[in-house]
Amino acid sequence: MAPSCAYPSGIVPRPPLETASFAIFALPPRRISSKSTLASRALREWQEYEDAVREKDLARALRFLKTMDAAPNLIRPTTPRSPSSTPLFNSSISYTPDLPRPEKDWEVLDTCLNADDMRLVGTAYAFLRDRGLLASFGKCKNIVLDGTRDVTPTVLKELTGLEASKLAPKKWGLSGTSRILLLAFLGGSNLLISQGIDIRPNLAAALALAIIDAIFLGGTCLAQISCFWPPYRRRVLVHEAGHLLTAYLMGCPVRGVILDPIVAMQMSIQGQAGTQFWDENLEKEFAEGRLSSTAFDRYCMVLFAGIAAEALVYGEAKGGENDENLFRGVCLLLKPPLTVAQMSNQARWSVVQSYNLLKWHRHAHRAAVKALEAGHSLSIVIQRIEEAISSGS
Known part of the structure; x- marks a missing residue:
C-alpha cells in the first residue's frame, strides 16, 4: 500500500506518430506491398501504445516498450529524407532499428496513477532509468546531512533559521x-x-x-471550494511539489500527484490532496517484521518534505496535518514504538534534512511547482525537474 502524503492532471499534447510517404514509380509491385505492410504494422503497434497511455494501462504500455527493446529489428516508419538526398527509383520510406523515441518512453509515467501493483510502477521507473532518462532519480538516496541526530528546537532554528512553531501544521481555530x-x-x-x-x-x-x-x-467539499482561491491552491502546489521532488531524489517511485479533493476522496487518500510514492525497501522490511534506520529516515524525509517546502517558500508551514498522522501511525508500529520525545526529535531531524535538500534543489522545486500549476501530467513534471537539475537553473 503506497503511502499518501496529504494536504488542506490535464491532457498532455503528444507528438504525432511520424508518417511515411511512398514513391510508387519505378518500384517492383512486390516491394511496395512488403514495405507498405511493414509501415502499417509499425503504425498500428505504436497506436496500441498510444491507446495504452490514454487508458492508463501501465502493464500494456510497459510490455510494449520492453518488446521494442527486445526486438531491435522491429521497425518503425520515420520521417522521409528530403528529395535531394533520396536516390532516384527508391522508396522514400526509411526505417530505423534503434527506435529513437525518448518522448514516447516518458509517457509511460502517465499510466502509473491507475496501477494497482506498485512493483510495476517501480519497474517503469527502473526501465526509464536504464534508458538514461531519469538521471537524477535516486541521486540523493544515500545523502544525509552530517551532524547531530538530536535536533532540539534550538538546533532546528540554528540550522533553518525558523522556530519550531513555524513548522507545525496549523489547525482551524489555533492560527x-x-x-x-x-x-x-x-x-x-x-x-x-x-x-x-x-x-x-x-x-x-x-x-x-x-x-x-x-x-x-473529510472536508472535501470545503477543500474543493478553497482550491478556487489562488493563494491557497498555490500553497498546495508548493507542498505537493516538495513531496514529489524529495521522493524522486531519494529514489522512491512516484505513482502520481492528486490535486483535486474529489479525486483524492475517490482514491481513499487522507486529506484533500496527496503525492503517492513507494519505497520497495520499506515495504520489504515491514513484511519481514523489521525496519532499518535508513529506510525509516528516507520515508520520514519524504513524508515531511511538504512541510519543509512550505517553510522554505513561505517561511512557515500551514499544511501537513495528515503527514504528521501518518508519521505517528508508523512510529506506533515499530517494535518498540517510539516515545513522544523520540517522535518529536525524529520529526525535527526529518524536516531539517528535507529543508536542506529542497534548498539545494530550489530551482528544481520551482520547476515542479510551475509544471503542476500548468496542469501538466507526471511525465512532463519529471521532465521539467530533470531539465532544471541538468541546467542548474
Whole structure:
C-alpha cells in the first residue's frame, strides 16, 4: 500500500506518430506491398501504445516498450529524407532499428496513477532509468546531512533559521488568521441581525452542511471550494511539489500527484490532496517484521518534505496535518514504538534534512511547482525537474 502524503492532471499534447510517404514509380509491385505492410504494422503497434497511455494501462504500455527493446529489428516508419538526398527509383520510406523515441518512453509515467501493483510502477521507473532518462532519480538516496541526530528546537532554528512553531501544521481555530476570520464573521453576522436581516436560518443550514462534509467527506467539499482561491491552491502546489521532488531524489517511485479533493476522496487518500510514492525497501522490511534506520529516515524525509517546502517558500508551514498522522501511525508500529520525545526529535531531524535538500534543489522545486500549476501530467513534471537539475537553473 503506497503511502499518501496529504494536504488542506490535464491532457498532455503528444507528438504525432511520424508518417511515411511512398514513391510508387519505378518500384517492383512486390516491394511496395512488403514495405507498405511493414509501415502499417509499425503504425498500428505504436497506436496500441498510444491507446495504452490514454487508458492508463501501465502493464500494456510497459510490455510494449520492453518488446521494442527486445526486438531491435522491429521497425518503425520515420520521417522521409528530403528529395535531394533520396536516390532516384527508391522508396522514400526509411526505417530505423534503434527506435529513437525518448518522448514516447516518458509517457509511460502517465499510466502509473491507475496501477494497482506498485512493483510495476517501480519497474517503469527502473526501465526509464536504464534508458538514461531519469538521471537524477535516486541521486540523493544515500545523502544525509552530517551532524547531530538530536535536533532540539534550538538546533532546528540554528540550522533553518525558523522556530519550531513555524513548522507545525496549523489547525482551524489555533492560527491567528483563523481567529481573525472567525471574529470578522461573527461581527458581520451580528451587524446584519441588528439591521433586521435575520440570517440565522442560513447560518444553521451552512453549519449543518459543513459538519456533514467534515464528518462524512473529510472536508472535501470545503477543500474543493478553497482550491478556487489562488493563494491557497498555490500553497498546495508548493507542498505537493516538495513531496514529489524529495521522493524522486531519494529514489522512491512516484505513482502520481492528486490535486483535486474529489479525486483524492475517490482514491481513499487522507486529506484533500496527496503525492503517492513507494519505497520497495520499506515495504520489504515491514513484511519481514523489521525496519532499518535508513529506510525509516528516507520515508520520514519524504513524508515531511511538504512541510519543509512550505517553510522554505513561505517561511512557515500551514499544511501537513495528515503527514504528521501518518508519521505517528508508523512510529506506533515499530517494535518498540517510539516515545513522544523520540517522535518529536525524529520529526525535527526529518524536516531539517528535507529543508536542506529542497534548498539545494530550489530551482528544481520551482520547476515542479510551475509544471503542476500548468496542469501538466507526471511525465512532463519529471521532465521539467530533470531539465532544471541538468541546467542548474
